[in-house]
Amino acid sequence: MMPRLRLARLAPFALLAVAMPAHAAIGEWVEGEHVRLRLVATHDESGALQGLIEMELEPGWKTYWRSPGDAGIPPRFDFSASRNAGGAEVEFPAPERSDDGFAASNVYHDRVALPVRVAPSTAGQPVRLDLAADLGVCDEVCLPVAIKAVLDVPADDRDNAADGLIREARAALPGPGRPGEFEILALKRVDGDDRAPVFEAEIHAGSADDVLLFAETPADWYPAPPAAADAEEEGVTRFRFAVDRKSATTPIDGAEIRLTLTEGDAATERRFHLDATGAGH
Known part of the structure; x- marks a missing residue:
């Protein structure tokens, strides 16, 4: 079955939210339409830079997994404007399934935290994470939302609060299962x-x-x-x-x-x- 977007209910333009650069391990919230987003990043005990995209949705609203299902807008996370970040790989926890009788979609409600693996181009130097996120958020109507967030991460800095958020998000990713049980x-x-x-x-x-x-x-x-x-x-x-x-x-x-x-x-x-x-x- 071809994916079906409710085009009649989709806003004709994306709503853009932009934040000024944050100079901390935990960035400021950037407010979008029915969703807000922030960046988190710090170095782990090995010195590797770990990141996080954290999103919170208004009650009743949802956004989509990397594979949205029959209907929905797949998220796009573009870090290409970042400095000293040779690559950024976004990882996804498992979604919920939402079936309204018209289409079955793979979604997140309330809050979702997406770990990001960051590879600095030059080790031991500061990193600027510059994210352009394109999301679909839906309730009775569906809206494309564009959010920009920037976070400056000092070289070799480690923040315990940020580290805790990232560890929690990584623990929620799909694991190896349990042989014979799951x-x-x-x-x-x-x-x-x-x-x-x-x-x-x-x-x-x-x-x-x-x-x-x-x-x-x-x-x-x-x-x-x-x-x-x-x-x-x-x-x-x-x-x-x-x-x-x-x-x-x-x-x-x-x-x-x-x-x-x-x-x-x-x-x-x-x-x-x-x-x-x-x-x-």
Whole structure:
């Protein structure tokens, strides 16, 4: 199924919020429309620079995961204007699933903290993190929001409060799972043709009613939300999801599918590379 944005309900322009540079490990909040954002960064005990994008949403409003689902605006975080930062990799905790009967989306409510791995170009020198964030925020209407935030981080500075926020956010990222109890076991193709293949994932977890599985595919594939396929068998639960590949140019052979499994506050993920038959390895 092609992703569907509620264009009739989408504001025609992005609302831009800009902050002056902050000279501290924890930046000032930048107020956007129904959302605010700040940057956090400090050096860890090894001397490596760790960062964080923290967002808080007004009650009832939501923003989207890196893969928004059937409808939504994927976030974009651009650090290219930063100084002495050769690269910045943003990481995402597992989302919630929001299904309003029209579309199922992968979202965050209330607050979300995204860890950022920063690679200074020159070690031992100050870093300026300059972020341009483009977000979608939705309640009864959906708005594109642009926010700019800047944080100057002194060389080799370490801030305990910032370090605590970053550690907390990293602890919320998907982990390795628990073998035999909470893990993603396998992925294979079980039905459909190449234009609309159906995949089945096997997992170890609690009741299928208590877990969610999220599937991410190549950008020109459009997966339906995975749903429990049948009753549990010897502790194994199966989820199936169909993929719309009618307009795809990315071949099945060699494609990557990333699965994220959640149960309460626990989350784990696994990447599979498909062979020509659609089996994941």
